[in-house]
Amino acid sequence: MNGKDYTKMWEGLGLNIENHAGLLGVLTNAYKDIYLSQNNRPAAMEYFDFVISEVHGLRIEEIIAAKEAGRKVVGTFCVYVPEEIVLAADGLCIGLCAGAEVGSEEAEKFIPRNTCALIKAFMGFKLSGLCPYVETTDLIVGETTCDGKKKAYESFNEITKKVYVMEIPHMKTDEDKKLWLSEVKRFKDRIEGLSGKKLTVDALKKGASVANEKRKALQRLSRLRAADPAPISGLDALLVNQVSFYDDPLRFTSMTHKLCDELSDRASKGTGVADKGAPRILISGSPMAIPNWKLHAIIEGSGAVVVGEESCIGERNHRDLVDESFSSVDDAMEKISSRYLGIDCACFTPNTERLDNIKALVERLGADGVIHYSLQFCTPYMMESYKVEKAVTEVPFMRIETDYSMEDFGQLKTRVEAFIEMIQ
Amino acid sequence: MGRSLGIDIGSRFIKAVLLEGEELIDIQQVETSFDPLDRCKRLLEETAADRVVATGYGRHLLEVHTDIKTITEIKAFAKGARAMFPLCRTIIDVGGQDIKVISLDEGGKVRKFEMNDKCAAGTGKFVEIMARVLGYSIGDFGLVPLKTGPELQISSMCTVFAESEVISLIARGAEREDIALALHRSVTNRVLSMARRVPIEEDVVFAGGCARNGLLRKLLEAGIGKNVSVAERPEITGALGAALYQITG
Numbered sequence: 001m002n003g004k005d006y007t008k009m010w011e012g013l014g015l016n017i018e019n020h021a022g023l024l025g026v027l028t029n030a031y032k033d034i035y036l037s038q039n040n041r042p043a044a045m046e047y048f049d050f051v052i053s054e055v056h057g058l059r060i061e062e063i064i065a066a067k068e069a070g071r072k073v074v075g076t077f078c079v080y081v082p083e084e085i086v087l088a089a090d091g092l093c094i095g096l097c098a099g100a101e102v103g104s105e106e107a108e109k110f111i112p113r114n115t116c117a118l119i120k121a122f123m124g125f126k127l128s129g130l131c132p133y134v135e136t137t138d139l140i141v142g143e144t145t146c147d148g149k150k151k152a153y154e155s156f157n158e159i160t161k162k163v164y165v166m167e168i169p170h171m172k173t174d175e176d177k178k179l180w181l182s183e184v185k186r187f188k189d190r191i192e193g194l195s196g197k198k199l200t201v202d203a204l205k206k207g208a209s210v211a212n213e214k215r216k217a218l219q220r221l222s223r224l225r226a227a228d229p230a231p232i233s234g235l236d237a238l239l240v241n242q243v244s245f246y247d248d249p250l251r252f253t254s255m256t257h258k259l260c261d262e263l264s265d266r267a268s269k270g271t272g273v274a275d276k277g278a279p280r281i282l283i284s285g286s287p288m289a290i291p292n293w294k295l296h297a298i299i300e301g302s303g304a305v306v307v308g309e310e311s312c313i314g315e316r317n318h319r320d321l322v323d324e325s326f327s328s329v330d331d332a333m334e335k336i337s338s339r340y341l342g343i344d345c346a347c348f349t350p351n352t353e354r355l356d357n358i359k360a361l362v363e364r365l366g367a368d369g370v371i372h373y374s375l376q377f378c379t380p381y382m383m384e385s386y387k388v389e390k391a392v393t394e395v396p397f398m399r400i401e402t403d404y405s406m407e408d409f410g411q412l413k414t415r416v417e418a419f420i421e422m423i424q
Numbered sequence: 425m426g427r428s429l430g431i432d433i434g435s436r437f438i439k440a441v442l443l444e445g446e447e448l449i450d451i452q453q454v455e456t457s458f459d460p461l462d463r464c465k466r467l468l469e470e471t472a473a474d475r476v477v478a479t480g481y482g483r484h485l486l487e488v489h490t491d492i493k494t495i496t497e498i499k500a501f502a503k504g505a506r507a508m509f510p511l512c513r514t515i516i517d518v519g520g521q522d523i524k525v526i527s528l529d530e531g532g533k534v535r536k537f538e539m540n541d542k543c544a545a546g547t548g549k550f551v552e553i554m555a556r557v558l559g560y561s562i563g564d565f566g567l568v569p570l571k572t573g574p575e576l577q578i579s580s581m582c583t584v585f586a587e588s589e590v591i592s593l594i595a596r597g598a599e600r601e602d603i604a605l606a607l608h609r610s611v612t613n614r615v616l617s618m619a620r621r622v623p624i625e626e627d628v629v630f631a632g633g634c635a636r637n638g639l640l641r642k643l644l645e646a647g648i649g650k651n652v653s654v655a656e657r658p659e660i661t662g663a664l665g666a667a668l669y670q671i672t673g
Contacts, residue, residue, distance in 0.1 A: 396536075410481055411522060415539050418498035422534045 095245030229272030234306020430667025504665030
């Protein structure tokens with residue numbers, strides 16, 4: 001916190017002030033314990049520390065100011081929502097709060113107890129008045145990735161009255177491509193209606209370029225993590241990926257490049273956050289929404305370093321660029337839709353490209369082991385973990401199923417430590 | 425060579441093994457209680473060892489309060505089981521709060537392991553609670569005969585639900601021995617479902633305190649289809665492995 005009092009702003013958004021103060025207190029302490037206690041952090045992480053300290057403050061103030069200037073805010077929960085279309089309409093695209101065990105009891109009035117932690121959290125955050133982002137949105141975009149989210153959006157719409165759902169096909173045949181293209185067009189129409197702006201080729205090019213530049217910065221970060229010793233901790237790199245979902249994209253891109261400049265310097269000098277030869281772990285599986293730092297904290301607290309996240313908050317978000325060489329709006333829709341259908345989410349069948357991508361990542365990042373991370377009740381990733389286990393033949397593999405609670409911390413620590421002992 | 429102490433701080437008991445060189449000179453076992461740190465400190469004072477390695481669920485307690493080295497129980501069990509059975513390739517441990525199945529390569533290195541997720545189903549604590557519900561001492565529980573013929577089923581693996589299932593079986597007039605057998609079968613099935621995910625190669629060693637339960641051993645042998653070895657003091661496997669870790673690395 002920079003000491004500024006945002007109470008009035010939060011009251012204006014209808015947050016539960018008392019509980020919200022409690023949440024920020026927990027978050028601040030967790031951040032201090034997990035992040036600020038790390039050794040040899042890159043100096044450029046200072047910006048991201050600041051962003052976190054203002055996660056519900058300054059950034060919300062910026063968003064509200066943007067709204068007052070007539071810009072629209074679109075909330076999302078998935079990397080399939082075409083960000084470039086929102087950006088083309090001069091809108092703000094924000095990933096909503098879903099990474100902490102919050103408001104479960106409230107959420108369980110709408111959804112079953114055995115729902116994955118991420119879904120429970122986005123319901124819980126809203127219902128308990130703890131997410132300022134959701135309150136600033138003009139539109140919330142859902143998608144039909146998994147059954148849990150698909151059905152939860154029905155309830156979420158009853159509560160918020162502003163959910164728009166995109167139909168994501170679950171195969172990648174020509175018919176599915178047609179369906180998805182029409183969904184992308186329908187989304188463009190919806191965004192045009194919301195913003196009152198007709199999207200031109202130039203506007204779409206600008207949107208695509210801003211989104212691509214952000215992805216390129218994240219790709220650069222991912223490539224730099226291949227250095228041994230790792231120039232940045234997995235915790236910090238995860239944080240940068242998490243922040244990419246709600247920060248201003250231009251500023252984020254420039255700050256991430258600044259960080260990468262420092263990491264590149266470290267790599268050339270052979271310095272880093274862990275000793276050369278420290279065990280290197282690739283995480284693969286379900287997304288880790290902010291502030292879910294549990295598994296990274298356990299792994300890096302046990303002497304290993306996380307070198308990559310094969311995840312929606314990670315590689316799946318930035319691996320593919322959109323082809324910017326379109327010459328008409330229709331062409332833009334084609335190119336945007338094909339970029340998104342390349343994403344290897346576990347909701348697709350078959351999804352063999354994900355296995356190839358994991359193998360390539362293990363090689364590129366020099367990983368010594370793969371830990372498959374599934375949120376409990378996240379069926380698509382739980383199912384695929386068995387295929388990943390078979391595909392990862394070069395290095396040891398371990399499967400973990402967990403949620404946001406801390407009750408299995410001891411057991412997880414034992415398993416992770418034993419896995420690291422096995423690698424060493 | 426001096427004295428090496430291995431301490432295994434489990435969820436139910438703290439086990440300690442003292443070695444002089446590689447020779448075992450003392451074994452101690454105390455309940456973990458609500459103050460395991462105090463128990464450990466007393467053990468440390470009494471044994472006056474030159475080197476100490478801690479393992480088990482509570483190992484980090486010692487790491488935080490002292491400069492004692494720690495290893496996981498996976499590694500400790502691998503070392504300990506190998507010391508007791510030099511040809512051991514597979515270890516099964518039904519611990520107080522988790523089940524472990526560990527696969528070793530020919531040299532004794534951990535190759536793969538499985539552990540249950542956050543749940544007490546089928547763990548040693550489950551066995552203990554169920555013995556109590558049926559009025560058995562923990563020592564007698566494993567003496568229940570392995571009968572053939574029609575079987576009772578305990579379908580729930582959750583400790584809480586299994587207990588109510590047992591109570592309704594009692595209320596229906598089922599034989600105590602039959603219920604006890606069914607409970608052992610349900611624990612065995614839980615272990616076997618994990619064991620199927622690692623290669624089960626001989627020698628198979630059943631380690632940890634629950635290995636004293638002869639019925640579990642017989643059911644595991646039948647389920648795996650291989651001979652299952654049990655040491656004279658299976659509960660010290662982890663502590664022995666920790667003590668040896670100082671010497672052999």
